[in-house]
Amino acid sequence: xxxxxxxxxxxxxxxxxxxxxxxxxxxxxxxxxxxxxxxxxxxxxxxxxxxxxxxxxxxxxxxxxxxxxxxxxxxxxxxxxxxxxxxxxxxxxxxxxxxxxxxxxxxxxxxxxxxxxxxxxxxxxxxxxxxxxxxxxxxxxxxxxxxxxxxxxxxxxxxxxxxxxxxxxxxxxxxxxxxxxxxxxxxxxxxxxxxxxxxxxxxxxxxxxxxxxxxxxxxxxxxxxxxxxxxxxxxxxxxxxxxxxxxxxxxxxxxxxxxxxxxxxxxxxxxxxxxxxxxxxxxxxxxxxxxxxxxxxxxxxxxxxxxxxxxxxxxxxxxxxxxxxxxxxxxxxx
Ligand SMILES: [Ca+2]
Ligand SMILES: [Ca+2]
Ligand SMILES: [Ca+2]
Numbered sequence: 001x002x003x004x005x006x007x008x009x010x011x012x013x014x015x016x017x018x019x020x021x022x023x024x025x026x027x028x029x030x031x032x033x034x035x036x037x038x039x040x041x042x043x044x045x046x047x048x049x050x051x052x053x054x055x056x057x058x059x060x061x062x063x064x065x066x067x068x069x070x071x072x073x074x075x076x077x078x079x080x081x082x083x084x085x086x087x088x089x090x091x092x093x094x095x096x097x098x099x100x101x102x103x104x105x106x107x108x109x110x111x112x113x114x115x116x117x118x119x120x121x122x123x124x125x126x127x128x129x130x131x132x133x134x135x136x137x138x139x140x141x142x143x144x145x146x147x148x149x150x151x152x153x154x155x156x157x158x159x160x161x162x163x164x165x166x167x168x169x170x171x172x173x174x175x176x177x178x179x180x181x182x183x184x185x186x187x188x189x190x191x192x193x194x195x196x197x198x199x200x201x202x203x204x205x206x207x208x209x210x211x212x213x214x215x216x217x218x219x220x221x222x223x224x225x226x227x228x229x230x231x232x233x234x235x236x237x238x239x240x241x242x243x244x245x246x247x248x249x250x251x252x253x254x255x256x257x258x259x260x261x262x263x264x265x266x267x268x269x270x271x272x273x274x275x276x277x278x279x280x281x282x283x284x285x286x287x288x289x290x291x292x293x294x295x296x297x298x299x300x301x302x303x304x305x306x307x308x309x310x311x312x313x314x315x316x317x318x319x320x321x322x323x324x325x326x327x328x329x330x331x332x333x334x
Contacts, residue, residue, distance in 0.1 A: 077134025154187030
């Protein structure tokens with residue numbers, strides 16, 4: 001494993017800080033009762049809900065037509081507001097990009113699709129695959145659908161979930177591109193709570209407002225870049241991270257979670273193909289120094305790189321429920 005990077009922050013209470021970090025991770029592991037996984041490229045498009053403790057399959061479904069083998073990306077979120085997270089399944093390349101929502105049914109090993117939530121995030125003409133994330137962007141208690149083009153310009157679209165017979169409008173609530181008009185490498189996407197925003201302004205960088213912001217990672221073909229967007233009004237770039245080394249042009253994937261000792265989500269960035277499985281964590285609090293990561297891991301350092309690249313291409317997609325993860329935030333002492 002690489003040497004631990006220098007931490008630029010002043011550590012006034014090292015014992016307390018380390019204790020809180022460990023406690024936070026433990027709570028997440030215990031409270032997240034289930035994990036969703038999606039089939040990789042080359043397999044039938046199965047989505048499964050696993051018991052987070054035992055790994056046992058609790059329920060599954062064929063997310064798309066059985067002959068589709070372009071892979072399924074997954075996210076979890078409570079789109080219907082019943083406080084139980086659903087599973088969002090997003091199609092990989094090879095069919096019109098679509099996101100479908102599945103629900104666990106009591107006493108059944110079959111996931112039920114909530115067909116009213118079917119969403120074509122980029123219309124009917126785009127078939128390059130879609131990434132998916134889920135989080136409440138408008139604080140109505142229903143987590144909303146966030147999509148990013150896996151190929152092409154990496155357009156990000158956000159669809160609100162509302163309490164109606166047709167819960168997802170055909171028109172996107174917000175739509176933007178993060179890496180310029182000529183960029184053609186696709187994008188990855190996540191949601192993160194980065195503070196309080198209103199009408200396109202940062203109101204408070206340390207207090208969450210229960211409205212997530214959008215994090216976008218660059219695809220292959222440009223120096224690795226991560227941007228965060230406030231979408232309270234016209235989407236606005238509020239943070240840019242240039243992770244890894246500038247030589248890393250294989251794309252990055254992004255995630256978020258509470259890592260350091262504040263209430264603002266931190267940004268997790270993993271290198272794509274050729275990146276050696278490097279994962280870095282950056283402080284999400286706006287105004288903090290994001291030039292250096294809080295932590296850096298070589299997640300697959302013990303594997304030979306040919307094996308790693310092969311497994312990356314065929315890897316499954318995996319997600320845990322953000323709503324459950326977030327609930328630990330309120331139970332962690334400040
Ligand atoms: Ca739900
Ligand atoms: Ca919402
Ligand atoms: Ca927010």
